[in-house]
Amino acid sequence: MTATVTVHELEARDQKISQVKVFTDRAEVRRLVKVSLKSGVNEVILKNLTQNLFAGSMRVEGRGNATIYDVVVKNSPSSSGDSVSPKIATIRSTLKEEKARLQSIEDRGSIVQKSIENLDKVFGQVGGGLVNPPKEGGSSLNEGTLTSLKNFFDFYGSNSETYREKLRAIETEHREQQEKVRKVEQELNLLQSEQHRNSYSQSAIITLECSQESDAELDIIYQVNNSGWSPSYDIRVDTEKSSMQITYFGKIRQHTNEDWNGAPLVLSTAQPCLGGKIPELGTLEAVFRSRYVHQQAPMVRATPGGGNYALFGAAPSQMVQAQTSPFSARVEPPPPPMEVAVASEVTQNTLSTEFKILREATIPHGTNDHKVTVGIVTLSPKLVHETVPSKNSSAFLTASAINTSELAFLSGDSSVYLNNAFVAKSHLKNVSPGERFTCSLGVDTAIRVEYKPAKKYHEEGGYITKHSANVTEQTIYVKNTRSEQPVLLTIKHHVPRSTDEKIRVKLVSPSATPYDPEKATNESENAEPVEGAKFNSSNNLEWTVKLAPNSSQDLVIKYVVEHPKDETVQYHEKF
Template sequence: MTATPTIHELETRDQHISQVKVFTDRAEIRRFVKVALKSGVNEVVLKNLTNNLTHGSMRVEGRGKATIHDVVVKNVSSLPQESDSPKMAALRATLQEEKARLQTIDDRGTVVQKSIENLDKVFGAVGGGLVNPPKEGGVSLNEGTLTSLKNFFDFYGNNSESYREKLRVIEKEHREQQEKVRKVEQELNLIQVKFHNNVVTQAATITLECTEETEAELDVIYQVQNAGWSPSYDVRVDTEKPSMNITYFGKIRQHTGEDWTGAQLVLSTAQPCLGGKIPELGTLEATFRVRHYPSPPQVMHMQTRSASLFGAASAPQPQCMTLGPPMEKMNVAVASEVTQNTLSTEFKILREATIPHGTNDHKVTVGIVTLSPKLVHEAVPSKNAAAFLTASAINTSELAFLAGDSSVYLNNAFVAKSHLKNVSPGERFTCSLGVDTAIRVEYKPAKKYHEEGGYITKHSANVTEQTIAIKNTRSEQPVLLTIKHHVPRSTDEKIRVKLVAPAAVPYDAEKATNESENAEPSEGAKFNSSNNLEWTVKLAPNSSQDLIVKYVVEHPKDETVQYHERF
């Protein structure tokens, strides 16, 4: 005969969260459970688990003289009040108290209203007796009667006014108390909508066995959906030094249906959603494609105007009234520990945090990095006829920057919202600082002409000549400007592309090294890995120059070449 197990029912939300590891698309919760076990079989039941629990993710680790046999998670029926969070339970209690106060005010108002009605009845009865006296007996109006009437009228006037003033005060209290009740009801309804209260919740049953009574400590670990974190950055560039200060933030969102109270936070760059299965490779078959001759697409050129962001940078700072000696600048708490794993990086946040359900933007500081940038100008005139100041730097820190939004400040003035790409330690990256209106870029209309040649095999040659006029209006210093421009890349051996001007260094993937990729921009023309031309020139103060990009595309006469921009 199997012995009846000892049941230990515990509320999940009452068990302390020792750690929350937040991934980019979910979170892993570690709760500490302490329980006094009886000799024999024990079942520890954790009630009201979140419905956002990831199926199959729960595991249990323990310490003590007991054996863990199994862990079972199942759906159970419950009343809405049983699955209330602590905040919801507190709001329900507050709502009952506010409704009780409202009822007390109602009762006071009823008593005062009855007093006014009764006083009016007495006054009406006395007045009616004077105007319409009974037939059998009259009313004798003597000095004593008149004195009594005067005293009665004074009593009625004073008390009627007092009662009505009390009623007005009570009515005001009633309106204010009704508003308090309404606000608590709205807050409770809002939280109920967020938590999606159900009559079905999840419960975990942990079966343990021990030979004697003992204290056991359990670490219950499970993953939840509807949580995650994303990076964001404050990039501050000082052009005088120059220096680049990057503050690395982690923005946490939490809609898991449970509150994280006093938890140690760890942000992980691991992405469990990608899975660990290697994709299979099918057979690549080569077949003839049916040719289509679509009409050439119409391209619309749109001029984009970019406002200068340097005027804001040089604007005078507002004067602040000084009330005493300057105070020390506050330090910023950053991640206390950075752990590099095989496939990910983990950032342990310095202090415990409380993040309730429904949080969209809980920001913590991962780290602060100071770099020495190279300030250069870049332009893509075919897209935008403006010169952008960019800060080029090598990530000399141990932090890997994940792709995320960034706010860019130039000389303590906000200039732009940007996006930072993935940057590994030791890798060079660039950050746009806005448009420099002192550098003028003019993208002139391209000259295009067609040639035909060949004696046996006729071929066509399309020649494109593009002039880009650049000018440095500054009178103090030279400027290093990099022009980026398309040069078509052939995808067919019958299409031959030749760059006539300028003389450019071709891109060689075999010779490309990390050192060359991290090298600072230098004068000259070269092709990058995307087969785009990067032409860097040095513009002296108050000087201008015309850059000519010329290339020839040769192809069979009976073929039409189309150009598609692919990223």
């Protein structure tokens, strides 16, 4: 004898959300279901789950005197699937009216078209009678006939023109009405497709068994797509206090076709979309290369020369402080600034970090930008000036700092403020705790850089083996227009790297320290610069000079490239 099954039907959206964990590309929703179980087998049916449910993501955890046997997710008709929405009914009525107007226009056009055809037919018959007059009875033209013909031609001309004007107007009206009908049909099709998609919903059937009546709690956990979060930052640098404050925001988007009402939020840096499968290696076979090799010209990335981009704000030296009169009225101190609620708990997992948001949030379907504050970090940056004059003849003020917080910064957009003035939109790369990073603060107009035309000349030499030497001499003019403080300016410039033993590159000026990989492992390349020239890991020259107030310098970079006389050297920039 089959045991009686007790069925408990519940609406999914009515069950309380106990947590929403938002990943960068999806979200995990946890709902709490309370149910009173009967003795024997019980089926808890959770109806109308969102269609954005990830397949295979449903799992159930429970508390109570019962055993969970299985969990099944299937499509089932939704509660509103059989009814027609009022909006669809209204659009159907509108479409019927627009089609009726279109049919009326077509009828009027048909009548005018028939009138033109009949008029042309009569005109043709009269013309045929004139060309082929009757064989008997003498001439067919007389004074009365000519008068009748003149009257007929006048009648035909005026009426034919009137009918054709009417037909052209009707054709224009017909095209406009056809476009109206097409738009209404398109809107109706979209709504009907959406209703068809919503006519079936996901339902979860949870089978439990208990020995006696008892109350139980079920945690229904599932993942949904069309949701996620992305980081954004406000970076505020104060040059007087030498401080950098980074406000870490999380922007949540939610298009899951369900509302998150009163949901405790957790933002996770885990990225499920990347998966966890280790790539496999195939077999690397060594074979002889074919004698015929197609030579393809390498791609050369064209880069413009110097050029000033938009300038951001004024230099600190150009900022004038307001003078306060000793006779001015007493000013009440301003109220204290508001505090900002940040994430109350940060959990470091093995492969990710989770930020628990302080308060519950309500995020309805269709939300694009629900912003919460993850944390506020205050750092002590080093302010340096950098320029790449071959690309852009501007000096950029850069803040370099070490992330001393426990927060991992994900890659995201940032708004940069210098001394409370907005200077630029930037992009922050991934930064782990304890890692040094740099942030561009925009162009410093007080530092002027001029990239002068390079001098290039050719030499030849050698008694036995002839060789050629290409000499490049580049002059860079730099000036500090500030009158109160010196600055350290780092110039970054290309020096070619040889890829063949027959090509020899020699830096003549300035004298530079070669790159040392062992030393670089102990010292960060983003460390505070010191005066002098050195090569970095990309074989680019980094020349740091100290500019005194109201001073200028001409910096000369000179190098020689030697190669066999019968060979030609090309330069390709690779990133």
